[in-house]
Amino acid sequence: xxxxxxxxxxxxxxxxxxxxxxxxxxxxxxxxxxAALANRGRTLFAQGCASCxxxxxxxxxxxxxxxxxxxxxxxxxxxxTGRMPIDNPTDEPERTDPAYPRADIDALVAYVxxxxxxxxxxxxxxxxxxxxxxxxxxxxxxxxxxxxxRGGIVTGGxxxxxxxxxxxxxxxxxxxxxxxxxxFSAAQLDPHRLADLAAYVNYAKHPDDRGGWAICHIxxxxxxxxxxLLAGLVLLGVARLIGERAPR
Amino acid sequence: MIERLxxxxxxxxxxxxxxxxxxxPDADDGVDPRRRDLPRDPRAELIVALLLIGAGLAGAxxxxxxxxxxxxxxxGGLLGGALALMSAALILAGKRVVPQEVEVEERVPMVDRExxxxxxxxxxxxxxxxxxxxxxxxxxxxxxxxxAAAAALPAASLGPGAGTLERSxxxxxxxLVTSDGKPLKATDIPLGGFDTAYPEGADPRxxxxxxxxxxxxxxxxxxxxxxxxxxxxxxxxxxxxxxxxSSGPALVCPCHYSTFDVRHGxxxxxxxxxxxxxxxxxxxxxxxxxxxxxxxxxxxxxxxxRVRRT
Numbered sequence: 001x002x003x004x005x006x007x008x009x010x011x012x013x014x015x016x017x018x019x020x021x022x023x024x025x026x027x028x029x030x031x032x033x034x035a036a037l038a039n040r041g042r043t044l045f046a047q048g049c050a051s052c053x054x055x056x057x058x059x060x061x062x063x064x065x066x067x068x069x070x071x072x073x074x075x076x077x078x079x080x081t082g083r084m085p086i087d088n089p090t091d092e093p094e095r096t097d098p099a100y101p102r103a104d105i106d107a108l109v110a111y112v113x114x115x116x117x118x119x120x121x122x123x124x125x126x127x128x129x130x131x132x133x134x135x136x137x138x139x140x141x142x143x144x145x146x147x148x149x150r151g152g153i154v155t156g157g158x159x160x161x162x163x164x165x166x167x168x169x170x171x172x173x174x175x176x177x178x179x180x181x182x183x184f185s186a187a188q189l190d191p192h193r194l195a196d197l198a199a200y201v202n203y204a205k206h207p208d209d210r211g212g213w214a215i216c217h218i219x220x221x222x223x224x225x226x227x228x229l230l231a232g233l234v235l236l237g238v239a240r241l242i243g244e245r246a247p248r
Numbered sequence: 249m250i251e252r253l254x255x256x257x258x259x260x261x262x263x264x265x266x267x268x269x270x271x272x273p274d275a276d277d278g279v280d281p282r283r284r285d286l287p288r289d290p291r292a293e294l295i296v297a298l299l300l301i302g303a304g305l306a307g308a309x310x311x312x313x314x315x316x317x318x319x320x321x322x323x324g325g326l327l328g329g330a331l332a333l334m335s336a337a338l339i340l341a342g343k344r345v346v347p348q349e350v351e352v353e354e355r356v357p358m359v360d361r362e363x364x365x366x367x368x369x370x371x372x373x374x375x376x377x378x379x380x381x382x383x384x385x386x387x388x389x390x391x392x393x394x395x396a397a398a399a400a401l402p403a404a405s406l407g408p409g410a411g412t413l414e415r416s417x418x419x420x421x422x423x424l425v426t427s428d429g430k431p432l433k434a435t436d437i438p439l440g441g442f443d444t445a446y447p448e449g450a451d452p453r454x455x456x457x458x459x460x461x462x463x464x465x466x467x468x469x470x471x472x473x474x475x476x477x478x479x480x481x482x483x484x485x486x487x488x489x490x491x492x493x494s495s496g497p498a499l500v501c502p503c504h505y506s507t508f509d510v511r512h513g514x515x516x517x518x519x520x521x522x523x524x525x526x527x528x529x530x531x532x533x534x535x536x537x538x539x540x541x542x543x544x545x546x547x548x549x550x551x552x553x554r555v556r557r558t
Contacts, residue, residue, distance in 0.1 A: 065490035090493045139427060139444070143483030143502050154484050155507045155518050156495030177440050180486035180494060182462075187436040188443060242339050 034110055041111025044104055052089055057115055063089045070176070071117020075109040077172035081165075092157050093179060095164060121171035121194065128192075128199025136193055137200050140184065148217040149204045156180060163205050167198035292344035293380045299337035300387035306330035307394025311401045327398055334391055345384075416456030416544045418528055423448040424461065424470070424538040434532035437463040440487040440497075444473060445538070456548045459528050460485070461538070462510050464497050468538070470528040471514045472548045475501040477521035479550040482508070499525065513545075523551045 046055070052064030059066030067074070078084035079100060083093035098105065113119065138147060144159040146152050151161035157180045162170070171194050177183030189197065207217070215223045310326040349370045353363045424432040424445035432445045442462040446452040458473035462485055475482050484500035491497075498517065499508045506519030514525030526546040530538050 062492050064493070092494070143481075152502075153505075154486050154500050155498070155505050156486060177487060178489065180488055182441050182485045182487045183438050184441055185436055185438045187433070188441070242343070 037107050037110040038114045039111075040104075041107035041109070044100070044108050045111055048085055048100075049108070052085075057112065067112055068115045069117040070112060070115075072109045072113030072120050073118040073172040074176040074178070075112035076105065076120050077169055077176055077178060079105045079108055081169060083178070094158075095160055118175045120168065121175055121191070123167040123171035123191075123198045124195050125167035125198035125202050128195035128197070130196075130199050130203045132193070133196035133198070133200025133203075136189065136197050137204075140189070141197070144181070146219055148207060149201050150217050150219065154180060162201050165201060167195075167202070170194075170198045170201055286344065286347050289344050290380060292340060293384060296337050296341045296345055297380065297383045297387035299333050299340065300384070300391040303330045303333035303337060304387070304390030304392070304394030306333060307391070307396075307398040309394075311394075311397040314401050330391075330395055330398060334395065337387075337391070341384075415454070416548055417447045417450035417454060418456065418459075418540050418543050420540060420542050422450075422540045424459070424530065424540070427452070431537045432461065433536035434468060434538055435536050437461060437468065439463050439465065442485040442487075444483075445470070447540070455479070456544065460499060461530070462487075462497070462499065464510055466511060468530060468532075469510055470530045470538075470540075471499060471508070471510070471525040472528070472544055474548050474550075475503065475506055475521060476516070476523040476525060476549070476551055477501065477506045477519065478503055480504075482506075482525065485510075521551075 045053075045057075049064075052060055053067050054060045054064070057067040057070075078093065080098055082096035082098045085099060086093050100108065109120070137145075137149070141149075144152060144154055145162060146159075149162035152159045165173075173181060174184045174189055174194060174197070207214075215226055306326050307330040310323060310330060313322050313326055349367075351363065351367045351370060353360055353367075425448045426432050426443065426445060431448070432443060437443050440463065442460055445459050445461050446457050450457055452458065455474055456472070458481070459470045460473045460482060461468055461470045464487070471482070473482050474480075480501050480503035482499050482501045484502055485498075486495065486500060487497045488494040497510050499510055499514070500506070501508075501519070501521070504520050506521035507517050508514045508521070508525045509517045514527055516522060516524065524546070526544040526548055528544050529541040531541045532538055
């Protein structure tokens with residue numbers, strides 16, 4: 001129990017530091033020469049991706065899906081969040097430091113995007129409305145990602161926390177539906193609602209905790225357990241206070 | 249020496265039986281709480297009575313606030329306040345109002361009728377220190393009624409009556425609308441996407457109303473959004489990018505992770521649910537709007553203890 005608490009505390013601390021460090025974000029810049037960029041991406045793809053995703057993005061059975069039609073949005077999402085490349089094709093791709101520098105990611109994105117599919121969405125979180133975003137988030141996202149976007153699990157996979165997600169990556173995930181996540185059309189979440197959503201996710205990174213003590217935003221049930229533990233201590237104290245010792 | 253100590257809280261019986269009686273002056277030192285002789289303390293009694301009445305009022309207030317659908321903070325404050333006042337009253341009564349007695353029963357005859365009777369006598373008589381019995385009894389009654397109301401009323405929110413499980417507003421021809429009331433179109437949901445829909449013109453909060461529409465390779469499928477295990481909202485939809493290297497498409501309930509296979513009629517494939525999610529037959533009209541082509545395939549909601557399988 002104590003060890004579990006220590007691990008939890010350490011994880012909370014780590015999350016706080018990492019989310020504080022990941023404040024900045026980079027957006028995809030249009031390339032000077034798309035054809036040359038895609039060409040370089042083709043070389044990079046053959047070196048780093050084709051072993052699973054096949055030559056010309058056709059995919060390989062049991063290793064990696066075809067990426068034709070995956071689009072620039074998917075390529076940028078998986079590469080900029082470090083989810084790809086992965087060592088074992090049956091592993092769940094998880095967020096880590098990007099394996100490629102930004103210039104290489106741009107090249108790969110241009111190459112994958114040249115086969116069609118959704119472009120990288122523009123998401124202007126600064127124009128979004130946190131309140132409306134919260135409504136959308138609770139209706140469509142919180143089932144898996146938890147209401148303050150701390151992540152969770154679904155059978156068959158773990159659901160990532162969104163504390164490091166940039167607005168662009170949120171938009172990409174919504175349109176692409178990475179790993180087990182469903183995707184959402186523009187009819188369901190138009191660009192305005194997407195901006196609201198990103199504004200809420202940004203807010204949820206550092207919510208103003210009206211209740212006072214946030215307990216790492218781990219959710220109402222574990223927070224309730226903490227309350228029970230503390231209340232138990234208080235009750236012990238009260239019992240000690242009102243009790244009287246009989247002399248021997 | 250084996251002693252059996254009987255700590256006697258004579259309040260209840262003393263209050264009900266208000267004939268005066270004398271008490272043996274056995275308290276030689278005022279230190280031992282087992283032999284504490286309490287003088288009359290009308291002030292303490294008054295405070296206890298006020299605390300009890302306060303607890304009763306807060307409990308009744310909780311019941312009223314619950315009926316008025318008040319803020320959860322208000323509800324928590326009232327219920328917690330009622331219990332805190334109640335315990336404060338009990339602590340004060342134990343320390344300042346209720347006399348303490350100690351009786352020693354010899355071990356050998358395990359049940360000594362005589363000693364028992366003597367103890368019972370003491371319990372009945374141990375009320376010298378209490379003067380305002382009726383006030384205290386009344387206040388305890390107020391506290392009891394208030395707290396009982398606070399305890400009983402939440403039972404009303406424990407779920408729908410058995411009859412409502414069989415009802416569903418879904419009929420042939422009813423349009424599917426989203427949470428903001430707009431008709432849901434087949435083209436709104438991309439492959440690998442999902443949305444929640446309600447029957448047009450019906451109460452969206454009714455258990456039989458919400459359905460979740462998923463778009464899988466085989467087409468659009470609609471299922472009741474209420475989990476067949478414990479009635480939570482089945483709000484998780486997983487759709488794999490590559491099924492070869494991950495899990496297949498399914499609806500998942502966030503409460504206990506019951507997982508329903510959307511390709512095979514919502515059959516449960518994991519977790520505590522034993523019954524398939526009821527399905528709703530739907531079709532797209534020429535303008536793309538989705539309509540029900542019949543009712544739900546089974547009654548909505550939880551099945552307890554594997555009793556109801558259909």
